[in-house]
Amino acid sequence: MKQSHLFTKTQKENPSGEMSINAQYLIRAGFVDKLSSGVYTLLPLGLRVVKKIQDIVREEMDALDAQEILMPSLHPKEIWETTGRWNVEEMYKIENEPYGLGWTHEEVITPLMKKFLLSNKDLPKAVYQIQTKFRNEPRAKSGLLRGKEFIMKDLYSFHENQDDLDDYYEKVKEAYFNVYRRLNLGDVTFLTLASGGTFSKYSHEFQTITDAGEDVIYICHKCKIAANKEVAGGTCPQCGNSELEEKKAIEVGNIFKLSTKYTSPFNLLAQNGKPLVMGCYGIGITRLLGTVVEVLSDNKGVIWPKSIAPFAVHLIQIDGGSIDVVEKCSEIYEILQKERIEVLYDNRSEKTAGEKLNDADLMGIPLRIVVSQKTLAANSVEIKARVEMEASLVKINELVNYLKRNV
């Protein structure tokens, strides 16, 4: 894509009223726009990143044999009355109409599955969706980390008995870590013990360490797990270790053995007449967008992991009015497109070299290619990875091969 075509522009100044780094950078770089507190528009670059996060999550869910569906946001009052959750503070209700907006979907998925899970042969089954959720959030102040409207992946699994749920639950844990690893968050994301509700001792959160986090976790470096405030009593609940490290963190996922909490009120029963055993598993997609920015950025801007970068390559034309540079750079742009390398081409003529390089750092595309009269004099382009300090020259006739190895 040509940058002159992109309708968004970068901003030098931090947007007023945004305290979080993720919102500041994402707005300044033109990835999102704030409509109101906790409510953001995904602009073209931001939507590209979100789609890539969704694709990674989707692949990991499909690998768990989960089937994708899309449930509505407009929920009739009666399903929430069935479980006694109609009057919770999270729920936005529609004025003068018997609807609430979905902030989670147990009340939809359970009666839905009751129509299809008719015998033990139909078990186990798992379904998920990637969908927009709404949550009445009075203090939405952390940018994309905590919104009133946000995109979430929610997975639900249904089992004949507890053992089968336990097995599946362990597989989901692995899949979640795959997601965080693929987003370069693996090293700073901890499986975290949390309170389990009526039916199991613990549930599990996935907490990513960042000063922007609103949670506090206690890490046991022996077990390589953490405990949240609810369950950490000064020692590791798993091994008793009392040397725990306290860290601020953001919850990027949670998994929960619901057991029969929802299958019982909706009478979703196995052939033996007992309620099915159920698990639920959430990942905040737009929260991950914000988390990646919080964790993987420096004082110049964002540093996208290759897996979710909006483009693989940022091609920057520094022409100073030189027709040679414009022609050569256009040519390289065409070649990269033909090779199906995703490229953003900064062909803007009204910007200085310094402005373009600053924008490139702010936008955080993994690989920057600069074409100027100086590089052309050496039949080369200048290549720099966003994560590195040093640039190097690569001959133009070797560029495609270089990129195929490094993109």
Add this chain to the structure above:
Amino acid sequence: MKQSHLFTKTQKENPSGEMSINAQYLIRAGFVDKLSSGVYTLLPLGLRVVKKIQDIVREEMDALDAQEILMPSLHPKEIWETTGRWNVEEMYKIENEPYGLGWTHEEVITPLMKKFLLSNKDLPKAVYQIQTKFRNEPRAKSGLLRGKEFIMKDLYSFHENQDDLDDYYEKVKEAYFNVYRRLNLGDVTFLTLASGGTFSKYSHEFQTITDAGEDVIYICHKCKIAANKEVAGGTCPQCGNSELEEKKAIEVGNIFKLSTKYTSPFNLLAQNGKPLVMGCYGIGITRLLGTVVEVLSDNKGVIWPKSIAPFAVHLIQIDGGSIDVVEKCSEIYEILQKERIEVLYDNRSEKTAGEKLNDADLMGIPLRIVVSQKTLAANSVEIKARVEMEASLVKINELVNYLKRNV
């Protein structure tokens, strides 16, 4: 995908309370589930179709140089007060909170573009989204044709002057017809003159002829266009022809020259100080799902066009307990998967041949391949297109080549 794995099941009986063919077939075939009046869940098969419709629409929008974004549903009251539309009956409002749910997005996109369209060099620009809309619809009785919650593509374009809008508007018309043609609706979809509002004589609807439609249009076969009730005064508004054919139809798109209706209140101005000229263009994605079913079905079920069918091939194993058939059919399934031909494999052992063939007709996958002891005796499979009456035998070793020509 193996049909035994799919969690949905077909239903023989029509769902109670659904009067429309599209809802009856889509529910019976396991494509959608009704949560409440006008509110549906997309099940795995339905979601596959919707994604393909979205991809077609996305390709046509990208070809118009429109840039994809994703705007929120939760709209602050003040933007709707700016245009005097806060108290319209379409809008669901949130109880005790200053938000309404988006049923259209002029009030979001116009102030958003004001941040980026700073000079004439930034024009023209067009942006679109594929997004869930909410609309207070007291009479939601036509299945997927008219919902309280539905998926829509909305495109907005911004221009320096009327001529530029006029040019773009014509290109959008072409793109819309491309969409309908690609969904096999081209022959029954008419460009339809509708009232234009303050700023232009006509707007345009795209109306697809079907008895399920809630609109009435008047077709001029000389001009190959139609007029809706608002503007048809017994003669064709274009050529004066008085031999108009009256037909029931469903509106599958509309395009509108908004001129300065929204750019003026939001002060989105060109360099000369005049408000920009704006167009808006909508296509109902889930409405198209319902329309395709209404138009392209017979008394046995749906007939999906190849372009949006959930799978290209329905592979049906009629084994009667024969291990040979199961083995051979599994082998064919693996081969088709390796060849990246999308296949639903009906490997269910508990269903009779008749039940399987009825389900295949109901589900409407374009090409049916039956493997039985009889076909294997001739080293063959039986192939039948959903649109045709006659089946034919194809040698197994010629199958892949046959499919490459016919899928």
